[in-house]
Amino acid sequence: MSKLNTNSNAYIIIYSTILVVIVAFLLAFVSSSLKDKQEANVALDKEKQILNSLNLRDKGDEEAHALYSKIVKYDEAHNLFVCTLENGDVKYVFPLKGMGLWGGISGYLALDADKNTVFGAYFNHESETAGLGAEIKDSREWQERFIGKKVFGGDGNIALAVVKNIDNSASQVDAVTGATLTSNGVSDMLQNGLSEYMNFLKGE
Numbered sequence: 418m419s420k421l422n423t424n425s426n427a428y429i430i431i432y433s434t435i436l437v438v439i440v441a442f443l444l445a446f447v448s449s450s451l452k453d454k455q456e457a458n459v460a461l462d463k464e465k466q467i468l469n470s471l472n473l474r475d476k477g478d479e480e481a482h483a484l485y486s487k488i489v490k491y492d493e494a495h496n497l498f499v500c501t502l503e504n505g506d507v508k509y510v511f512p513l514k515g516m517g518l519w520g521g522i523s524g525y526l527a528l529d530a531d532k533n534t535v536f537g538a539y540f541n542h543e544s545e546t547a548g549l550g551a552e553i554k555d556s557r558e559w560q561e562r563f564i565g566k567k568v569f570g571g572d573g574n575i576a577l578a579v580v581k582n583i584d585n586s587a588s589q590v591d592a593v594t595g596a597t598l599t600s601n602g603v604s605d606m607l608q609n610g611l612s613e614y615m616n617f618l619k620g621e
Contacts, residue, residue, distance in 0.1 A: 419524060430548025458485040458512060464489070468523035469539035470510055471500055472564075474557070495617050500527070508536050511614060518598040520544040522553065526567065535577070540603060550599030562590045568618065575611050575614045579604040 422566060465483040466478060471595045477485060489500050489510075497566060498510040513524045520543035527536040538560050540553040552559055562578075567588045570576030576588035583589045592600035611618070 420473070459552070466499060466539050466541060467500075467510055467525050470527040470537045471502070471508060472537040494547060495614070495615065497617070498525075506530070510612065513610035515602050515609065517542050517545050517553075517602040518550050518596070519546070519569050521597070524603070524606065526563070526611070532620070533568050535563045535566045537561075542599070545599050546596070550593065552593045552597040553603055556593070559593060565589060575608055577607050577611065579607070585614065605613050
C-alpha cells in the first residue's frame with residue numbers, strides 16, 4: 418500500500434476543499450439557528466426606537482415589548498404608527514429614512530393629534546462619526562429639542578428643519594455642532610419624509 422503523500426498538490430487541494438465545505442456548513446447551520454433570535458432582536462430594537470420617539474425611554478426588553486404591544490398599532494394604509502398613550506392621548510409616529518455623511522440615517526417622529534406639533538423624536542444612523550454626526554442618535558438632549566416644534570409654517574408648507582442659524586424658532590432646530598452634512602441629512606429626511614404624508618397630515 419502506497420503511503421499518502423501529504424505534501425502533494427492533490428492532497429492539499431482535496432484537504433482544503435473538504436475544510437472549506439465543513440466550515441461553510443457550520444456557518445450556515447449557526448446562521449440558521451440564530452436567525453429567529455436575530456429577527457426578534459431587530460424587531461425589539463424597532464419597538465424601542467418607536468417608544469423613544471414617544472419619550473418612553475430606558476425600558477428593559479420585556480417592559481418595552483409589553484408597552485409597545487399595548488399602546489402602538491401599525492396603520493398599514495398610511496404606513497405609520499398610531500399610538501394611544503396610557504393617559505388616552507393619541508400620537509402619530511412617522512418612520513423616516515435618509516442619508517447622512519457616511520451612510521444611511523433613519524428616525525421616528527411623533528406628532529400630537531393635531532398632526533402639526535412634535536411630541537418627540539428619535540434618530541439613528543449606520544456609520545456617522547462618533548462625537549459629531551453620531552450625536553443625532555447618541556444625544557438625547559439634541560433629540561428633545563424637537564419637542565414642541567411645528568411641522569408646518571404659516572404658508573402651509575413643511576417648515577420643520579435642522580439649520581445652522583435659526584430664524585424660525587417655532588419650526589427649526591439647531592444643527593449638531595461640527596456635523597453640518599449629517600444635520601443637513603436629517604433636515605432633508607424630515608422634509609422629504611413628511612412630504613410623503615401630506616394627504617394624511619392635511620386630513621385630505
